[in-house]
Amino acid sequence: MARIVRITYSCKACGKVIAVNPWQSIGNPLRSCPSCGAPAIYSWFKEWEFFSSSERSEAYMNASAIPLLVGLIVGIGMTWAELPYALPAAAVTAIIGLAIGFGRLRAQIAESNQRLANPTYRQQLRQANQDVVAPPELNMFVLVCVFGLAVVAACLWMLIVVADLSEGLWIIMQLGVFVGGAILLWGLIALVPACLAERSIIRPILVLALIAGIAGFFWSRYRERGDALSGEELLALLDKQENSSEVNAAIERLGKRKGGAGIGGEWPQHNLRFGLDQGVVTSVRFGNTAQSPYAGTLPYGLRNFDDPPKVREKLGSPRRGSDRSTQGTFDIWQYPERGVNVIFSGGRLFAVEVVAPSRVMPPPPSADAVWNLPGRDAQHADFVALRKNVADQTLREHKFDQGKTQRWGDTIEVRFDKSDKISEVHLFERYLGDLPGGITFESNREAVRKKLGSPSPAKEFTDEFPEKGLLIRYTSKDSVYTVTVSAKK
Numbered sequence: 001m002a003r004i005v006r007i008t009y010s011c012k013a014c015g016k017v018i019a020v021n022p023w024q025s026i027g028n029p030l031r032s033c034p035s036c037g038a039p040a041i042y043s044w045f046k047e048w049e050f051f052s053s054s055e056r057s058e059a060y061m062n063a064s065a066i067p068l069l070v071g072l073i074v075g076i077g078m079t080w081a082e083l084p085y086a087l088p089a090a091a092v093t094a095i096i097g098l099a100i101g102f103g104r105l106r107a108q109i110a111e112s113n114q115r116l117a118n119p120t121y122r123q124q125l126r127q128a129n130q131d132v133v134a135p136p137e138l139n140m141f142v143l144v145c146v147f148g149l150a151v152v153a154a155c156l157w158m159l160i161v162v163a164d165l166s167e168g169l170w171i172i173m174q175l176g177v178f179v180g181g182a183i184l185l186w187g188l189i190a191l192v193p194a195c196l197a198e199r200s201i202i203r204p205i206l207v208l209a210l211i212a213g214i215a216g217f218f219w220s221r222y223r224e225r226g227d228a229l230s231g232e233e234l235l236a237l238l239d240k241q242e243n244s245s246e247v248n249a250a251i252e253r254l255g256k257r258k259g260g261a262g263i264g265g266e267w268p269q270h271n272l273r274f275g276l277d278q279g280v281v282t283s284v285r286f287g288n289t290a291q292s293p294y295a296g297t298l299p300y301g302l303r304n305f306d307d308p309p310k311v312r313e314k315l316g317s318p319r320r321g322s323d324r325s326t327q328g329t330f331d332i333w334q335y336p337e338r339g340v341n342v343i344f345s346g347g348r349l350f351a352v353e354v355v356a357p358s359r360v361m362p363p364p365p366s367a368d369a370v371w372n373l374p375g376r377d378a379q380h381a382d383f384v385a386l387r388k389n390v391a392d393q394t395l396r397e398h399k400f401d402q403g404k405t406q407r408w409g410d411t412i413e414v415r416f417d418k419s420d421k422i423s424e425v426h427l428f429e430r431y432l433g434d435l436p437g438g439i440t441f442e443s444n445r446e447a448v449r450k451k452l453g454s455p456s457p458a459k460e461f462t463d464e465f466p467e468k469g470l471l472i473r474y475t476s477k478d479s480v481y482t483v484t485v486s487a488k489k
Contacts (some may be wrong), residue, residue, distance in 0.1 A: 009044075015037040024055070025045055026108045027042070029128070052133050060189050145188055146207070242281060255269065270296070275355075305459045315340070340352065367436045368403045427482060450465070
């Protein structure tokens with residue numbers, strides 16, 4: 001950081017102002033007034049030989065300030081734009097800039113040494129008292145280093161120790177590590193050469209010891225926390241036995257789990273959860289639905305805080321869920337063919353649930369196939385496909401004089417007549433297949449009527465379409481609640 005001499009310089013002969021608050025630079029201080037031509041001393045210019053160690057360090061800081069700032073902007077910009085290799089790109093940009101900046105400084109130093117090679121010029125400087133070396137001032141550089149280190153430490157504390165951050169804080173802390181690191185490097189560029197020139201290594205040793213201590217502390221916390229495995233590595237554990245070599249290797253890398261041994265359950269330090277069933281890993285959830293994202297990389301190219309359009313671009317349209325999640329605080333997009341649920345909070349991705357391939361249910365039959373189920377028997381291929389799609393749900397059967405009902409959780413209910421033929425199919429909100437008539441559970445009453453026509457009759461919470469064999473029930477918010485399919489009349 002260049003020192004600004006806060007003084008007004010005027011010509012002693014004509015009184016005209018020569019400079020106001022000029023920057024200290026390498027150059028010839030013996031010049032002439034631009035107004036009257038009288039000899040004048042430009043004391044803010046100084047030859048390199050007469051720079052104190054701290055003034056030389058300030059020159060190094062001047063040469064490195066813009067390159068480090070440009071590198072910082074490149075790194076932040078690429079991180080913000082979600083481009084890969086942000087840190088290497090920032091480092092390469094800063095190194096190129098530093099090479100250019102220090103090359104210019106080196107050229108100025110060479111010119112200064114060339115001027116001082118003239119004995120007459122050196123004598124003139126001595127007579128004008130311009131060959132004095134000021135005492136060094138090193139504490140300023142120490143303060144710059146400590147400030148940068150404090151910023152880095154505070155941000156790492158939030159990212160590693162606290163971890164439970166909102167989207168805004170998460171981004172701010174990541175940017176803080178970039179900024180604090182650049183400030184720390186800037187201070188070290190000045191402090192180390194100045195202290196070496198003064199043969200005083202106490203200050204840099206103290207700063208480096210402080211850096212080492214803080215780095216050691218966070219490294220130990222990071223190791224205690226464990227590694228955040230990539231999404232692909234974690235998906236490879238699905239359908240594996242909990243005592244398999246692959247799972248044990250993953251446990252060793254993930255670190256010590258708070259709350260128990262083994263892989264099943266929560267891993268709060270990573271915002272990760274594994275599901276187990278009879279000793280087999282059946283699911284993995286990245287992140288949670290509150291505020292904290294998963295600490296590692298997500299599968300399928302997803303990134304923490306992706307918005308719904310980006311998720312749709314990467315995974316396609318969900319079987320359930322819509323862009324309405326941007327308006328609410330919580331929504332789930334379901335991709336049953338992949339066994340994937342994408343969970344949004346406040347219109348941003350915060351969690352991804354993936355079930356094991358062995359637990360992925362086969363796709364449900366088409367909407368037309370479901371529409372034509374009334375009159376079929378239980379062995380019909382379309383009903384068998386529907387039953388397989390909900391095989392993970394609890395089956396409850398109830399028999400009565402006119403027939404029986406079979407209900408799978410809160411997904412579907414099928415009514416059979418005395419001849420064991422299907423008379424009605426009830427589709428509830430948790431059903432993931434396509435609905436007859438092109439409607440969806442997100443449709444409101446107006447949208448349903450545009451698709452199916454005028455109901456007969458229409459009641460407060462129901463619309464009946466007997467010629468289509470459909471009965472639509474609505475919630476109090478006017479969205480579809482259940483769809484009942486019966487024989488067309």
